[in-house]
Amino acid sequence: MARKASLSGFPEWLPNERLVELHVLDTLRRTFELHGFGNIETRAVETVGQLLRKGEIDKEVYGLSRLQADEGEAAGTDPNALALHFDLTVPFARYVVENAGHLAFPFRRYQIQKVWRGERPQDGRFREFTQADVDVVGDGALPFRYDVELALVIADALGALPIGEFTVRVNNRKLAEGFYRGLGLEDTAAVLRSIDKLEKIGAEKVAELLVAEIGATDEQAHAALALASIRTADTSFVDQVRALGVEHELLDEGLAELTEVIEAASQRAPGTVVADLSIARGLDYYTGTVYETVLVGHEKLGSICSGGRYESLASKGNRVFPGVGLSIGVSRLVSRLLADGGLQATRDVPSAVLVALNDDDSWYTAQDVATALRGRGIAVEVAAKAEKFGKQIRYADRRGIPFVWFTAADGSHEVKDIRSGDQVAADPQTWTPPAEDLQPGITTS
RNA sequence: GUGGGUAUAGCUCAGUUGGCAGAGCGUCUGGUUGUGGUCCAGAAGGUCGCGGGUUCAAGCCCCGUUACUCACCCCA
Numbered sequence: 001m002a003r004k005a006s007l008s009g010f011p012e013w014l015p016n017e018r019l020v021e022l023h024v025l026d027t028l029r030r031t032f033e034l035h036g037f038g039n040i041e042t043r044a045v046e047t048v049g050q051l052l053r054k055g056e057i058d059k060e061v062y063g064l065s066r067l068q069a070d071e072g073e074a075a076g077t078d079p080n081a082l083a084l085h086f087d088l089t090v091p092f093a094r095y096v097v098e099n100a101g102h103l104a105f106p107f108r109r110y111q112i113q114k115v116w117r118g119e120r121p122q123d124g125r126f127r128e129f130t131q132a133d134v135d136v137v138g139d140g141a142l143p144f145r146y147d148v149e150l151a152l153v154i155a156d157a158l159g160a161l162p163i164g165e166f167t168v169r170v171n172n173r174k175l176a177e178g179f180y181r182g183l184g185l186e187d188t189a190a191v192l193r194s195i196d197k198l199e200k201i202g203a204e205k206v207a208e209l210l211v212a213e214i215g216a217t218d219e220q221a222h223a224a225l226a227l228a229s230i231r232t233a234d235t236s237f238v239d240q241v242r243a244l245g246v247e248h249e250l251l252d253e254g255l256a257e258l259t260e261v262i263e264a265a266s267q268r269a270p271g272t273v274v275a276d277l278s279i280a281r282g283l284d285y286y287t288g289t290v291y292e293t294v295l296v297g298h299e300k301l302g303s304i305c306s307g308g309r310y311e312s313l314a315s316k317g318n319r320v321f322p323g324v325g326l327s328i329g330v331s332r333l334v335s336r337l338l339a340d341g342g343l344q345a346t347r348d349v350p351s352a353v354l355v356a357l358n359d360d361d362s363w364y365t366a367q368d369v370a371t372a373l374r375g376r377g378i379a380v381e382v383a384a385k386a387e388k389f390g391k392q393i394r395y396a397d398r399r400g401i402p403f404v405w406f407t408a409a410d411g412s413h414e415v416k417d418i419r420s421g422d423q424v425a426a427d428p429q430t431w432t433p434p435a436e437d438l439q440p441g442i443t444t445s
Numbered sequence: 446g447u448g449g450g451u452a453u454a455g456c457u458c459a460g461u462u463g464g465c466a467g468a469g470c471g472u473c474u475g476g477u478u479g480u481g482g483u484c485c486a487g488a489a490g491g492u493c494g495c496g497g498g499u500u501c502a503a504g505c506c507c508c509g510u511u512a513c514u515c516a517c518c519c520c521a
Binding site: 007008060086087115117119120121122123124125126129130131132281293301302303304305306327328329330331332333356358386387388389390391392393394395396397398404406416418421423 | 446479480481482512513514515516517518519520521
């Protein structure tokens with residue numbers, strides 16, 4: 001865990017840490033836009049009824065009330081009460097329905113916002129955190145091809161980040177459900193919930209769960225676990241599933257879909273996208289492809305990016321808007337990069353140059369130097385007091401500002417690289433720092 | 446919501462059978478009249494989470510409380 005905020009679960013970064021987060025956000029924005037996704041922002045609040053439309057997660061939701069509200073106004077029972085959104089998918093679905101007349105489908109959008117969940121905070125789990133979502137939503141129907149595209153978009157986006165190796169694990173709900181039905185297990189949601197714990201509690205415990213809670217036979221539990229143990233980086237999972245001898249129409253459909261995703265991904269993003277038939281995803285609105293992403297070596301952190309295909313999250317009359325998309329847990333990712341990745345910004349401030357003062361009167365001519373440099377896109381600050389040069393240099397050093405600018409009494413200029421100590425004559429109208437010093441960079445310590 | 450752990454300087458932590466509040470790092474000042482980092486000397490900085498109790502005496506023992514933290518649940 002990186003530095004903790006005084007209020008648990010509501011992280012606040014220091015300027016240097018925020019630069020790392022901004023770098024992540026900027027990179028995601030650029031990548032999403034390179035793939036043709038436009039941006040929207042939805043309001044932070046939704047009605048309780050809207051948020052809880054899909055599932056029983058009410059205890060996660062932070063309600064909103066006026067301090068002087070009447071008692072009856074308290075959130076909880078009234079579906080018109082306001083609450084903070086706990087993800088961006090549900091508000092997005094609402095937004096699509098409301099603005100359907102103004103949107104061009106398939107609608108591609110990305111959305112980067114804070115979300116809130118009223119849970120016990122833990123390592124990598126927050127009450128207030130930033131998610132970065134990318135989704136495509138269609139009107140009536142959405143070609144399966146988008147399930148493939150989204151896997152590639154996310155592989156590209158994560159690949160552009162300084163996060164080391166990661167694995168996008170992909171499964172398909174139809175495949176899993178068809179398999180369980182073929183086995184004779186009808187409560188597929190319950191099976192999925194148990195299978196989802198595989199990585200955490202192990203195969204034996206999951207088998208016990210399946211037998212105890214769902215009433216599966218040992219044979220059925222064994223087969224379900226056999227399916228969940230299949231992981232391949234190519235399409236060989238198909239043969240492995242077939243070898244288990246289960247038949248179901250939905251299973252065939254799921255196998256075909258997953259094959260398409262893995263086939264394309266193994267060519268365009270080799271090694272990062274794998275078929276993993278243990279991936280379940282808790283949310284029940286997913287209907288086909290499901291994605292989950294872990295950092296290699298940080299599996300215990302949990303998923304840093306997940307999502308899937310939802311066939312009917314949004315509907316308006318008899319019009320449905322199926323979609324597919326993923327959500328990156330930016331805060332979780334950044335907190336881990338800062339703590340274990342040792343990632344940090346090369347300096348705490350944007351300034352590339354500090355203009356030093358000879359005496360307090362030279363502040364005005366120093367501003368002229370600063371203005372000239374800023375005119376060429378160089379971030380500059382001017383010393384406030386004509387302290388000893390040693391102190392002015394130390395001021396820059398403390399903040400990581402790489403250059404200190406000196407203007408002599410005769411009007412001549414010199415600039416010093418305080419890392420190397422090199423000091424050379426310079427002209428405010430033409431001097432430019434090396435490109436890598438223009439803005440704070442990101443490095444591992 | 447349930448269970449365990451922790452709480453002392455800005456940070457990381459010592460603090461003996463209860464006896465005047467400590468270290469390292471960081472910060473600030475100085476080391477002879479303006480070019481930092483090393484080194485040396487000095488200084489500042491604490492309601493020992495909060496409230497009560499036991500005691501001549503509590504950072505330490507007891508009770509309560511709050512916060513943080515780990516696990517469960519759920520999830521990015």
